[in-house]
Amino acid sequence: MSDTRFSTRIIDAEYSKPDPHGALSLPVYRGAAFEFANSEAIAAAFRGETGQHTYSRISNPSVANFEQKVRAASGAESVVALSSGMAAIADTFFAIASAGDNIVASPHLFGNTFSFFKSTLAPFGVEVRFVDAADLGQIDAAVDGRTCAFFAELITNPHLEVPDLPAISKVVRAKNVPLIVDTTIVPWCAFDARKAGVDVEIVSTTKYVSGGATSTGGVIVDHGTHDWSGNRRLAPMPEPAKGISRLTARLRSEIVRNLGTVMTPDTAAMQSLGLETLQVRYERMSASAASLARTFDSHPRVAGVGYPGLDTSPYKAISDALFAGDPGAMFTITLGSKAECYRFMDALRVFRRATNLFDNRSLVIHPSSTIYCTFTPEMKREAGIEDNLVRLSVGLEDVEDLRADIEAALEAL
Numbered sequence: 001m002s003d004t005r006f007s008t009r010i011i012d013a014e015y016s017k018p019d020p021h022g023a024l025s026l027p028v029y030r031g032a033a034f035e036f037a038n039s040e041a042i043a044a045a046f047r048g049e050t051g052q053h054t055y056s057r058i059s060n061p062s063v064a065n066f067e068q069k070v071r072a073a074s075g076a077e078s079v080v081a082l083s084s085g086m087a088a089i090a091d092t093f094f095a096i097a098s099a100g101d102n103i104v105a106s107p108h109l110f111g112n113t114f115s116f117f118k119s120t121l122a123p124f125g126v127e128v129r130f131v132d133a134a135d136l137g138q139i140d141a142a143v144d145g146r147t148c149a150f151f152a153e154l155i156t157n158p159h160l161e162v163p164d165l166p167a168i169s170k171v172v173r174a175k176n177v178p179l180i181v182d183t184t185i186v187p188w189c190a191f192d193a194r195k196a197g198v199d200v201e202i203v204s205t206t207k208y209v210s211g212g213a214t215s216t217g218g219v220i221v222d223h224g225t226h227d228w229s230g231n232r233r234l235a236p237m238p239e240p241a242k243g244i245s246r247l248t249a250r251l252r253s254e255i256v257r258n259l260g261t262v263m264t265p266d267t268a269a270m271q272s273l274g275l276e277t278l279q280v281r282y283e284r285m286s287a288s289a290a291s292l293a294r295t296f297d298s299h300p301r302v303a304g305v306g307y308p309g310l311d312t313s314p315y316k317a318i319s320d321a322l323f324a325g326d327p328g329a330m331f332t333i334t335l336g337s338k339a340e341c342y343r344f345m346d347a348l349r350v351f352r353r354a355t356n357l358f359d360n361r362s363l364v365i366h367p368s369s370t371i372y373c374t375f376t377p378e379m380k381r382e383a384g385i386e387d388n389l390v391r392l393s394v395g396l397e398d399v400e401d402l403r404a405d406i407e408a409a410l411e412a413l
């Protein structure tokens with residue numbers, strides 16, 4: 001089906017039939033365990049020789065079906081589905097990092113990712129080296145023989161910076177270091193990670209994929225482009241089967257089952273459905289976000305609007321080069337102070353005050369006092385978190401109602 005286009009490819013990426021009842025969508029396999037006719041059959045399944053499912057913490061038909069659909073969406077070699085975006089980030093680094101290794105990254109990261117690198121991984125002897133992702137010389141100087149990955153976010157949240165991934169990829173690949181990117185903010189229908197030089201994508205499927213905040217989930221999308229034989233943790237493994245990298249093999253044979261970070265079958269079923277409507281939702285939401293960002297960029301009560309699609313954005317050129325169409329459904333508004341942000345948020349009637357992105361409903365949040373509330377002022381400075389900024393996620397409501405809502409809330413200031 002590779003000659004068909006995005007939405008067709010996802011809808012056609014069906015489970016292996018026949019179903020005894022001819023069900024059009026895969027029924028949800030909720031059970032924990034699977035039965036075998038005899039001892040040799042269960043032993044062969046445990047040895048991974050038959051591809052059969054044994055226990056749902058290890059693999060499950062509903063989850064495998066979702067992974068197959070994500071493969072169709074992303075064009076990746078292999079996909080591992082997990083319980084959340086953070087589980088996908090944590091499992092990736094538990095699979096590739098050893099004590100003494102470092103990760104090179106921009107400090108402009110989603111709050112829990114920043115905290116995972118600085119607080120959770122550090123006691124295991126893994127260092128994070130923060131660099132300015134716009135400075136290729138700094139990246140080159142920071143990467144050394146113990147760098148297990150360069151990590152970036154596709155559009156940083158909430159700063160809305162777009163790193164030049166093809167250029168970064170050239171620098172790090174020259175040193176045999178993989179480029180791992182959190183691509184949550186622009187989905188596969190509008191961004192081709194492999195073409196941009198990304199080796200592994202990490203996605204919080206809680207966002208666009210879940211189909212309206214139905215569930216939390218995450219995926220590790222392995223494009224099979226990095227040779228992991230130089231990685232200390234993965235090098236000693238036996239050569240994996242053809243068509244699966246050492247990273248994915250390690251995740252499946254050890255990390256996910258030991259940490260228990262697996263996606264549930266119900267979530268997989270909901271998110272498989274979400275994937276089928278991803279492109280239409282994304283195109284509508286991002287067109288509305290672009291329209292609103294343009295309207296309010298020049299509003300007299302607004303100090304600034306952050307959106308990479310704006311002509312005034314320093315990231316417009318790279319955004320146009322990387323993304324098809326408008327660059328996503330998130331934008332930010334900078335006001336005069338934290339108090340003004342609160343007054344603006346409390347005056348909104350259509351936007352809901354909630355911490356998520358890309359729900360069917362439009363959402364608003366003050367990142368500094370919520371997602372980053374445990375950060376010290378120094379950590380906020382390092383992570384680039386400002387007190388006078390609100391983040392908006394644009395949903396599926398009529399764009400004119402959203403425009404009127406923001407306009408009225410600004411007037412109320």
Ligand SMILES: Cc1ncc(COP(=O)(O)O)c(C=O)c1O
Pocket residue numbers: 084085086087110153157182184185204205206216217218356357
């Ligand atoms: C860019 C980005 N990455 C990762 C995450 C974490 O995803 P999850 O909440 O599914 O663990 C988020 C959550 O907001 C996010 O915005």
